[in-house]
Amino acid sequence: MPSPMRLPALDPETVTEVRRSGYPEPFFSRMGDRAKRKLGDACGLTKFGVNLVTLGPGGQSALRHWHTLEDEFVYVLAGEVVLITDEGEQVLTAGMCAGYPAGAKNAHHFVNRSGAPARYLEIGDRTPGDKAFYPDDDLLWVEDENGVHSAHKDGSRY
Numbered sequence: 730m731p732s733p734m735r736l737p738a739l740d741p742e743t744v745t746e747v748r749r750s751g752y753p754e755p756f757f758s759r760m761g762d763r764a765k766r767k768l769g770d771a772c773g774l775t776k777f778g779v780n781l782v783t784l785g786p787g788g789q790s791a792l793r794h795w796h797t798l799e800d801e802f803v804y805v806l807a808g809e810v811v812l813i814t815d816e817g818e819q820v821l822t823a824g825m826c827a828g829y830p831a832g833a834k835n836a837h838h839f840v841n842r843s844g845a846p847a848r849y850l851e852i853g854d855r856t857p858g859d860k861a862f863y864p865d866d867d868l869l870w871v872e873d874e875n876g877v878h879s880a881h882k883d884g885s886r887y
Contacts, residue, residue, distance in 0.1 A: 753887035800830055805822060
């Protein structure tokens with residue numbers, strides 16, 4: 730029997746699965762069956778994040794959004810997802826990828842319209858001061874003396 734893995738190596742299946750979202754309702758429930766394993770955090774990475782995501786049928790990766798300062802990259806490992814951007818829809822399958830440069834005002838997200846789970850790696854930097862914008866939804870993130878919280882686009886709290 731092989732010895733247990735130790736950092737810098739790890740078995741992704743040993744990383745706790747996270748099924749929560751920072752989105753308030755009515756947005757939280759729209760994510761559906763989405764589970765993340767925060768591999769970058771588990772490896773002690775601080776400059777960028779790496780998540781192994783399993784997106785069940787009907788699930789979505791996030792609300793459609795774009796970032797001011799954060800680059801994002803996604804690589805599909807298994808299954809099928811629909812990438813939805815301002816230009817329309819594209820189907821991505823295992824071995825395909827998508828990249829979203831910081832500041833490109835092209836909102837994006839994945840939706841799993843298939844009957845089987847999809848798995849992908851999502852990678853993004855952790856640039857301080859980054860802001861995300863959600864053109865389809867009444868949501869923004871506000872930072873004040875109490876920290877960061879969700880708000881309507883008029884600034885009122887959820």
